[in-house]
Amino acid sequence: MDIENLMGREFRCKRCGEIHRVSTLYIDNGPSGEIPLFLRKAAGGKNKILLLADTITWEAAGEKYGKLIEKEFNITPVVLSPEKEKRVTARESYLPAIRKEAGSADIIVTVGTGTVTDLGKITGEETGKPVISFPTAPSMNGYTSPVAAYIKEGLKLTIPVKPALAVFSSQEVLSNAPMELIKAGFADSLAKAFANADWQISSIITGESFCSMPYEIVSASEKEYMEKGDMLLKRDPKTLDKLMEALNLGGISMSIAGKSSPASGGEHLISHFLDMYSHLYREEIFAYHGLQVGTGVIFSSLLYEEMKDLSAGDVKILLQETSQEYGKEFERLVSLFPTAGTLLEREFREKMRQIMILRESLHDKWEDIKRKAFPMVYETEKIRKVYEKADIPLHISKLGAGEELVLDSLILARFIRGRVTILDLAGETGILEKVARKYVMGDYT
Ligand SMILES: [Zn+2]
Ligand SMILES: [Zn+2]
The missing domain is CATH 3.40.50.1970 (Rossmann fold)
Incomplete structure (x- = not known):
């Protein structure tokens, strides 16, 4: 193109x-x-x-x-x-x-x-x-x-x-x-597969518009530098050039979509959550945006992996079995971010509306979601290797966040935006909490 x-x-x-x-x-x-x-x-x-x-x-x-x-x-x-x-x-x-x-x-x-x-x-x-x-x-x-x-x-x-x-x-x-910023750009740029898959899911569930062009624009350039993390560490000019080009294309793909969806999904919500936390409780951010997003990408990939073999029948049972204590989760959010109460409430209300639709229709739409969205993302093992080659931290705890905060960010981040992502699919089927607890225990490091 x-x-x-x-x-x-x-x-x-x-x-x-x-x-x-x-x-x-x-x-x-x-x-x-x-x-x-x-x-x-x-x-x-x-x-x-x-x-x-x-x-x-x-x-x-x-x-x-x-x-x-x-x-x-x-x-x-x-x-x-x-x-x-x-x-x-x-x-x-x-x-x-x-x-x-x-x-x-x-x-x-x-x-x-x-x-x-x-x-x-x-x-x-x-x-x-x-x-x-x-x-x-x-x-x-x-x-x-x-x-x-x-x-x-x-x-x-x-x-x-x-x-x-x-x-x-x-x-x-x-x-x-600075090398940390180059790594951050690299990690952020590889969120696109997950962001587009999340957008596809949201479109199937809520009916919002979806277009395949934004991802088509970026996916060709992604292949040219994705496996070259080691070259970035050496500041190879050609690879840096490719990365910058890919990042600019990523921005343009958002212009085409008219929203951030093609470059920002559930993995970004985890990073935003960490930013909000550092804004209130710390003197500096945990890590640059892209590095925080990178750990979110790994977590999203774990959720996609955990859900990929579920049948529509499994999803139905999991939905029924999963308790819905949204009030508690909202209270926890507001206690963490008291100044954001009014704005959070707006996002939370929209999220509740989408969750209602999700819970009613996920069973019927599951096969469609599995066919269209799941093949878009990279497997955990693949994305880990790509990140490792560029010396990108894989686990949120490596950024300096304590256990409780890691768990909060993984479980609560979905409520800071009125937008459906893999975090919601996993949240409503009980998989989010299960994977998040294993993640905190260090099962995936
Ligand atoms: Zn980003
Ligand atoms: Zn279009």
């Missing part, structure tokens, strides 16, 4: 019949000397630039980029420094400082990774200013995605925003990125 032909286009899809849009116009990767030229092209004559970075990304590339473009552009730098945490993370408290300068800017240029990009995209959406993104690491797929994730009132929210108009990743900057 030729992605170039999709850039900046709107088209009716032959697969699902819906209209799909890709609003990102350019994606480029070259020497950083090309930055002014690239920016001139993307800015289309506009001159006033808000240059957004945090203290780390400013040092890594922001200052240098600023110098490269200051002759031609009128630059206002906004450099975020950590507030009550060790590194800047995507929290609402950083937004006012950006908003203050965004009003008088023509364009918001973000120099950074997930946090800076998402904060820039949120401000861009609020002010109607276009965002141009200069990634400092191949660490996640948010550069081209139509969503931004941040913590509001203690809940990790994912909101729709315009994707970056253009993305320019300089080869020098990417190859000097």
